[in-house]
Amino acid sequence: MKxxxxxxxxxxxxxxxxxMTELGRSHPNVVAxxxxxxxxxxxxxxxxxxxxxxxxxxxxxxxxxxxxxxxxIGGKIPFASTFANFATGRVYxxxxxxxxxxxxxxxxxxxxxxxxxxxxxATHQILEDIGMMKMLPGxxxxxxxxxxxxKAATLxxxxxxxxVYLRFGRPKVANFTPVDQKFEIGKGLLLNEGTDxxxxxxxxxxxxALKAAESLExxxxxxxxxxxxxxxxxxxxxxxxxxxxxxxxxxxxxxxxLGGLGESIARTLAVHYPAPQEFVATQDTFxxxxxxxxLMEKYGLNNKAIEKAVLKVMKRK
Amino acid sequence: MYSQKIEITFGAFNNRHLQMAxxxxxxxxxxxxxxxxxxxxxxxxxxxxxxxxGCTEFMVALYNEIMDLKEGFDMDGIGEDxxxxxxxxxxxxxxxxxxxxxxxxxxxxxxxxxINSRLQGHPTTHEGLPGVRIASGSLGQGMSVALGAAQAKxxxxxxxxxxxxxxxxxxxxxxxxxxxxxxxGNGIDNLISTVDRNGKQIDGxxxxxxxxxxxxxxxxxxxxxxxxxxxxxxxxxxxxxLNEAKSRxxxxxxxxxxxxTEMGNGVDFMMHTHAWHGKAPNxxxxxxxxxxxxETLGDY
Numbered sequence: 001m002k003x004x005x006x007x008x009x010x011x012x013x014x015x016x017x018x019x020m021t022e023l024g025r026s027h028p029n030v031v032a033x034x035x036x037x038x039x040x041x042x043x044x045x046x047x048x049x050x051x052x053x054x055x056x057x058x059x060x061x062x063x064x065x066x067x068x069x070x071x072x073i074g075g076k077i078p079f080a081s082t083f084a085n086f087a088t089g090r091v092y093x094x095x096x097x098x099x100x101x102x103x104x105x106x107x108x109x110x111x112x113x114x115x116x117x118x119x120x121x122a123t124h125q126i127l128e129d130i131g132m133m134k135m136l137p138g139x140x141x142x143x144x145x146x147x148x149x150x151k152a153a154t155l156x157x158x159x160x161x162x163x164v165y166l167r168f169g170r171p172k173v174a175n176f177t178p179v180d181q182k183f184e185i186g187k188g189l190l191l192n193e194g195t196d197x198x199x200x201x202x203x204x205x206x207x208x209a210l211k212a213a214e215s216l217e218x219x220x221x222x223x224x225x226x227x228x229x230x231x232x233x234x235x236x237x238x239x240x241x242x243x244x245x246x247x248x249x250x251x252x253x254x255x256x257x258l259g260g261l262g263e264s265i266a267r268t269l270a271v272h273y274p275a276p277q278e279f280v281a282t283q284d285t286f287x288x289x290x291x292x293x294x295l296m297e298k299y300g301l302n303n304k305a306i307e308k309a310v311l312k313v314m315k316r317k
Numbered sequence: 318m319y320s321q322k323i324e325i326t327f328g329a330f331n332n333r334h335l336q337m338a339x340x341x342x343x344x345x346x347x348x349x350x351x352x353x354x355x356x357x358x359x360x361x362x363x364x365x366x367x368x369x370x371g372c373t374e375f376m377v378a379l380y381n382e383i384m385d386l387k388e389g390f391d392m393d394g395i396g397e398d399x400x401x402x403x404x405x406x407x408x409x410x411x412x413x414x415x416x417x418x419x420x421x422x423x424x425x426x427x428x429x430x431x432i433n434s435r436l437q438g439h440p441t442t443h444e445g446l447p448g449v450r451i452a453s454g455s456l457g458q459g460m461s462v463a464l465g466a467a468q469a470k471x472x473x474x475x476x477x478x479x480x481x482x483x484x485x486x487x488x489x490x491x492x493x494x495x496x497x498x499x500x501x502g503n504g505i506d507n508l509i510s511t512v513d514r515n516g517k518q519i520d521g522x523x524x525x526x527x528x529x530x531x532x533x534x535x536x537x538x539x540x541x542x543x544x545x546x547x548x549x550x551x552x553x554x555x556x557x558x559l560n561e562a563k564s565r566x567x568x569x570x571x572x573x574x575x576x577x578t579e580m581g582n583g584v585d586f587m588m589h590t591h592a593w594h595g596k597a598p599n600x601x602x603x604x605x606x607x608x609x610x611x612e613t614l615g616d617y
Contacts, residue, residue: 031472052472053472055468057495057499058495058498058499058502060495060498060499062457062458062461062491062492062495063461063464063492063495063496063499064461065461066458066459066460066461066462066464066465066492066496067461067462067464067465067468067496067499068465069451069461069462069465070401070451070461070462070463070464070465070466070467070468070469071465071466071468071469072465072469073392073393073394073399073450073451073462073465073466073469074393074394074395074466074469074470074472074473074475075393075395075469075473076469076472078465093455093458094458094461094492096455097452097453097454097455097458098451098452098458098461098462101441101442101443101452102441102442102443102451102452103442103443104451
């Protein structure tokens with residue numbers, strides 16, 4: 001199996017912040033908005049270097065989304081950032097009408113997504129955001145897996161014209177994808193070739209998928225690992241190519257099984273190539289307080305849960 | 318002394334004469350716009366004539382006298398004034414004014430609310446209708462968008478203005494107050510937001526549905542420079558009010574206009590009631606209403 005090394009744990013939100021600093025220097029039309037969470041979003045360097053291009057809206061996310069839409073009228077490329085919970089559910093109608101339906105070039109950048117937000121608990125742990133965002137016509141939905149990929153994704157969406165939902169997280173996690181990688185929106189990454197099962201993972205679950213594949217290899221199971229960072233538009237070609245080879249799939253994501261990546265894969269398979277699938281995701285539940293590791297264990301979102309799902313799905317082939 | 322006085326009087330007379338000619342011209346557009354509104358909603362037996370008729374003078378004055386506009390239409394609108402309609406349900410008056418200004422053919426008004434039309438029930442950029450820069454209809458979002466556009470103008474070194482229009486009932490949406498607070502707190506002084514105070518909303522008088530108190534004082538308390546237009550259905554007064562508002566821009570505060578209008582203005586049986594907020598006239602009612610607004614520029 002292909003070896004992946006953790007280059008040093010880091011948080012995906014810092015990847016966002018680092019990319020914003022670069023965009024501040026390279027893209028004069030990039031502007032940033034934030035609703036009272038600057039330190040959490042790691043954009044202080046951007047603000048220090050470009051004070052005129054930063055808009056602090058206060059705790060007023062609805063106004064922030066509307067302002068972001070307005071800033072595009074005049075050629076700006078707004079990156080509106082806050083926690084994922086407040087960047088989606090709280091402002092769904094503002095995003096729907098003023099950004100998505102209006103076709104505005106706004107980048108909604110959402111940190112602290114999913115259950116690994118941890119101790120703050122369920123009020124802040126959104127597990128429904130991918131579903132809400134992917135249902136909006138024309139919205140691109142991206143959930144990068146580590147620091148390097150988040151940085152690359154942030155740089156890439158600045159050059160893409162159209163509304164984007166970029167989802168990342170709070171905890172420091174393994175950083176294992178290449179530094180300065182090229183990020184192609186909508187293109188899956190084949191991280192490990194295998195023949196018995198396909199594990200398709202997004203976000204923090206990608207590292208868990210790799211750990212699971214290593215363990216499965218020791219048990220004589222050859223797992224293919226596909227990283228889908230862009231949930232919409234989905235790289236159907238990569239999904240089908242892999243599942244046609246292995247005959248079964250496990251999807252893995254830090255999100256409710258309803259509305260997530262797994263459902264998008266299931267739809268693709270149902271239409272083009274029906275195959276057994278198991279879902280590593282939260283089971284239509286809210287989260288709770290706890291450490292990220294404890295929560296991932298309890299809610300079945302780690303390498304062990306993936307391994308279990310692989311053994312189950314292979315029996316269904 | 319004597320001759321000087323004569324000259325002044327003569328000059329003032331000339332100016333007044335020119336103004337009257339211009340006012341007559343604008344009044345003709347107002348009357349024709351009212352006909353357009355009535356015919357549009359009648360044809361599809363849906364739409365919102367009440368607020369549209371109430372804001373006709375304002376919209377005609379804005380596009381034909383007040384705003385500095387470029388030829389043609391591009392989304393960014395750099396180097397021209399911008400307008401955002403937040404209360405998107407009064408799309409009939411918006412569409413008529415845009416068409417009569419030349420943004421798209423007036424014949425297209427006949428497609429309002431029909432399948433495959435660019436003139437959706439509520440305005441949208443989605444169908445590419447020239448003159449529209451944001452979708453609106455779900456209320457309370459327009460001021461935030463106007464704020465963003467105003468900030469973009471400042472970043473671009475563009476000294477043109479941004480105008481927005483809001484219903485009074487619309488102010489019940491909380492997002493407005495986020496925007497009102499932001500605009501004052503950040504000195505967005507290239508923005509003129511007008512509230513159409515007709516005192517009516519779908520379920521009845523605003524004073525009964527949800528009393529909002531003194532709207533002007535609320536804006537002032539948030540830090541806005543506020544002026545009032547006593548009669549928003551008097552063209553001369555609307556123009557004077559808007560010019561006064563323009564003169565107050567660039568002074569560190571957002572400028573608000575509280576404009577009193579009569580919902581359904583120009584059609585006697587549509588006034589003094591909220592009944593025509595979202596109801597179209599039948600054939601007989603249309604005939605009566607059109608008779609009160611004789612054709613001036615030619616029907617579409």
